[in-house]
Amino acid sequence: MTVEYAKFIAELAERYYQKAQQKKLLCTASLDEVRMAYVALAEANRQGVDDYETVRKIVQSALVKDPECVQPFEEAWDEMLADLARK
Amino acid sequence: MVKRTINCREFRDYVKNDWNLEIDDSTLFAVCAFYNTGQNMILAGPPGVGKTQTIKALADFVELPEGNYLRVQAYPGITYVDFIGDWDYPKQMLVLEALKGGLKLTPENIDKIVSALEGKSSGGEFAEYLNMRDVDRYFRKGPAVMALERAKDGSILHIDELNRANEEFQALLFELSGEKEVTHPSGVTFSSTDRYAPPVPYGEGTPADPKKGRLPQFPVIIATINEGDVATVELSAALRRRFARVVFERPSVGTMVSVVRKTAGDDVVGRVAKSIEANLKKEGGVA
Numbered sequence: 001m002t003v004e005y006a007k008f009i010a011e012l013a014e015r016y017y018q019k020a021q022q023k024k025l026l027c028t029a030s031l032d033e034v035r036m037a038y039v040a041l042a043e044a045n046r047q048g049v050d051d052y053e054t055v056r057k058i059v060q061s062a063l064v065k066d067p068e069c070v071q072p073f074e075e076a077w078d079e080m081l082a083d084l085a086r087k
Numbered sequence: 088m089v090k091r092t093i094n095c096r097e098f099r100d101y102v103k104n105d106w107n108l109e110i111d112d113s114t115l116f117a118v119c120a121f122y123n124t125g126q127n128m129i130l131a132g133p134p135g136v137g138k139t140q141t142i143k144a145l146a147d148f149v150e151l152p153e154g155n156y157l158r159v160q161a162y163p164g165i166t167y168v169d170f171i172g173d174w175d176y177p178k179q180m181l182v183l184e185a186l187k188g189g190l191k192l193t194p195e196n197i198d199k200i201v202s203a204l205e206g207k208s209s210g211g212e213f214a215e216y217l218n219m220r221d222v223d224r225y226f227r228k229g230p231a232v233m234a235l236e237r238a239k240d241g242s243i244l245h246i247d248e249l250n251r252a253n254e255e256f257q258a259l260l261f262e263l264s265g266e267k268e269v270t271h272p273s274g275v276t277f278s279s280t281d282r283y284a285p286p287v288p289y290g291e292g293t294p295a296d297p298k299k300g301r302l303p304q305f306p307v308i309i310a311t312i313n314e315g316d317v318a319t320v321e322l323s324a325a326l327r328r329r330f331a332r333v334v335f336e337r338p339s340v341g342t343m344v345s346v347v348r349k350t351a352g353d354d355v356v357g358r359v360a361k362s363i364e365a366n367l368k369k370e371g372g373v374a
Contacts, residue, residue, distance in 0.1 A: 026324055036331055040120040047120075049095045053113035054120075061117050061128075061334070065327035067314065 005045070009037050012080050013063060019072035027069035037062035089241025090149045091285070091304060095119035098148055106144045107350070108137045109342050114335060118145065121331045125285030125304040127264045129249065129327075131312040132335030138311045141335075142245050145309075155242040157230040157306075161252035163320075170259055171269050171277070172229035179225050182216050222275060231259070231269050231277075238267075238281035238305035249310035250320060257326055260308075264329040267302050281305040 013029040020027035040058045044050040056077070064073045099115040102108050118141060121128050130138040146156040159170060167173075186200065203210030203217040210217035219225055228236070234244040246252075246260070263269050268278040281303035284295040295303040310330065338346070348356055 028324060028328055030328055033328060036121075036124075036126055039124045040117070040126065040331070043120040043123050044095070044116060047095045047116075049112075049116045049120075051113070053111070054116040057113040057117045057333070058120055061121070061331045062126075065324070065330070065332050 005041050006038050008080065009034055009041070009059060012059065012076055013037075015076035015079060016063060016069075016073050019075050020069060023072060025066075025068055025072065027064070027066065027072055029063050033062050033065075089151055089155075089305075091241075091283070092123040093119060093149055095123075098145070101148050102141060102144045106140060107346075108140055108144065109338050109346050110137050110141060110335065114333060115141070117331075117333050121333070122149070122307060123285065125302070125307070127308040127310075127330045129310045129312055129330040129332045130335055131314055131332055133315050133337060134313055136335040136337060138335050139245075139247065142243065142309050142311070146243050149241065151243060152237070152240050155234075155237045155240060156245065157234045157237075157242065158245040158247060159230045160247050161249050161256060161310075163251055163253050165252055165256045167255065167259055167272060168229065170229050170231050170256060171271050172227045172232050173271070174219075174273065175225050175227050179219055186213055186216060220275065222277075226275075231263060234306035235268065235277050235279050238279040238303060241281075242306040244306045244308050246308065246310040248313055248316070249322070250312045250314070250316055252320065257323060260310075261323075261326050261329075264308050264326070266297060267306070279303040279305060 013034045016027065017029045037059045040062060041050060041055060044054055044058060060073060064070055095116045098119045099112055102110060102115055118128065118130075122145060130141065132138055143156070183200070199208070199211055200213065200217060202208040203214065204219060231244060234242045252260070259269060268276055270276045282295050283304060284293050284301035285304045286293070293301060295301050
């Protein structure tokens, strides 16, 4: 479980960062923030509360620190889900 | 003893049933997961959605000792004195005057006092009083220092309306959120008394070791931000990075209806609805 989460968050963070760059927004998605998301997700998973809404809430809370960064995050999230669905 | 980790489902039920807060599960689970893993949080959202109440409920649920939930109200003029505290200069002066009053002001005694104040000697029989850097005797502690001092028993520092804070305050918070310590402008640093870092990624906690990036869990720093506030100041990206930003959404219409029904009772809701309906059906008058 946790390995997939780590990969998912890292790829999501990279896409989110690239999309923000294209829009000239300062949305960092730094290593610390990726780690923050991963650790909290691992805890949610340990407790069995890692449903879709909670996973999204935790990841968004850790990565998105500014309201103007919500849009690039949502675009990156939707793309990641579409990719997962194709696999 | 404070609970370093909590069961997220139990926390959700406690918030909803004991505090009557209508907050969606994912938000409460996120707050729980971030608390258990020792992350600082910013709870963001419009007024009246339960941000502050959630922090109070959390403090209650984790069984913080009395006085270990500390709250700071941020505002544009807030300074380090409001947050960290300051030396009690009048008290220091009074002590010095009292010492002088009880002493024969011989050149030797004056030299003794001056030398001790300059840190060149202990001050002999007056040493206990002449240590002006004795924080327990001469420092008026602000909420940040109190939260750090009480961290060994668990503490939560709640910073309300962080969006109204000035740059000076943000700089102080930068050190506190990143290193769990604050430095007074006089150079005295106050550190957390908590010795345990949260488990990473989960399992048993480990001894805290700030040099290796394992910060103590307490104090947990939770700020609230009212995003619709006209007085909003932009927080620096470096500061935001150190907090998880959990957004509290406005409750849906359905949720609001259920809250009103639960608190007012169906009979009241029914009477109000009939009254509104009757008024809507009234024919308009001629002015």
